[in-house]
Amino acid sequence: MDLLVVLSFEALKAVASLALISVGLAIIFGMMRVINLAHGEFLMLGGYAAIVATKAGINIWVATLLVSPLVVGVIGMVIERTIIRFLYGRPRDTMLATWGLSLLLVGLATTIFGNTTEGISAPAGSLQIGDYRIAAYSLIIIVIAVVVFAAIWAVFRFTRYGLIARSTMQNADMAAALGVNPSRVYAVTFGVGAGLAGLAGGVMAPITGIVPTIGAAYVAKAFITVIGGGPAILAGTVSASVMFGAIDQIITYLSTPVIGEVALLAAAVVLLRFMPQGITGRFFRRAA
């Protein structure tokens, strides 16, 4: 029984982690249709921001939950204003530009931090479940994921900015004809997506450590999750995270982490073969 609780807990942590690393891309790619191949590097920057801030004496919770999203959010807005805004509606050019950007960011991070793993200790100790011990930080990741998704849903559903952002992404010309400045909305929304990637990077840093190339490990999973989730960005990201995270964790328990990741990718291929529009393209069509 204790083992079952621990395994369920680990599966939930895997789902929450996958959802967190994907949510920024869900906004930038799922909502704005920007194929951002530098998404993994946004997570990497979030991780470094948390590490640098913590080592500078800032409280680890402030560093991971505030400094990381703010730093990467601002960087994201600058990137949108200087690169991305010229590329809307040009997916191939966007892919090339963001790929180049990812290489640039990896190079910069390597130059500044070196090619070694940097890390910070996970706070909050451990929890005892029967004969097993689990990291309390895993529970915190689950709580953060739930809070982040609830907050994003509430912002997009109930606030003035959320309404303007949703309408602008659906029809920018019409939103402009109603007095909205789409350029500003795109910049802010890209910044929000980048900030969420930074938050994920900061939150994951204590358990994964950070190297300049860690983005490569995140970006494929994030794209698979967002595409597998389908058009309803939040419901899709959550449902795909549940499916892929659970498969990854179960297969990892039965075999090895590598086989678990292979199973995740295989599940994505099978899902998109039978549901090319993703999970929410088939179900929950009215979900956000």
Next chain:
Amino acid sequence: MIEVKNLHSGYGRIPILHGINFTMKPGEVVGILGHNGMGKTTLLRTLVGQIKTTQGRIEFDGRDVTFASSSERARAGIGYVPQGRDIFPLLSVVENLKMGEIMRGGESAIPEMLGHFPVLKDLLERPGRGLSGGQQQILALARCLAGRPKLILLDEPTEGIQPSIVDLIAEKLGELKVTLGLGIILVEQDIRFIRQLADRVLIIQKGAFVAEISPDQLYDRETVDAHLGI
């Protein structure tokens, strides 16, 4: 209210409008008639700022808006109901209405709009894409009016709409023209609708106005044949 001088615009390198000139007073309704492809929609999209002016000048309320963005023109008081309505498909009816007034401060205009168009009251939570063509047209008009524009540009509002809704739209626009002093530029193929609303009618051919007639002249078959060949 609006003064357009020697307006030229087009799509990329293809010129469509060739020297449009006209002026409008507040509360006036100007109908624009012409065959397909003559530049009616291009004219409205240029006035609203969706297509760049390549030559000429647009003055609105004494202010030069020739190179103002679409959003700046909307905030200055130019409303737009495009052909095809462009309802936000995934937003609910009430969210579409909120978008109409989102850049305007003060009291919400939504209760007033529901008073003008009570058919929307039962549809408030329905997504825009779930509405019929007529309901979408009413919503597009109510959304535009919620922003309290001084001038609205209407592009073929009767297209594909059942006659009872066409009558409702004509009745409401006629009423608002008088009560709010609303200026209307009406691009329309439905001569009956133009006759009902317009104070004067401009005929557009190959991107330029070629004649101005009174709505009453639209009852005259010879005039209609001469200008429109229909």
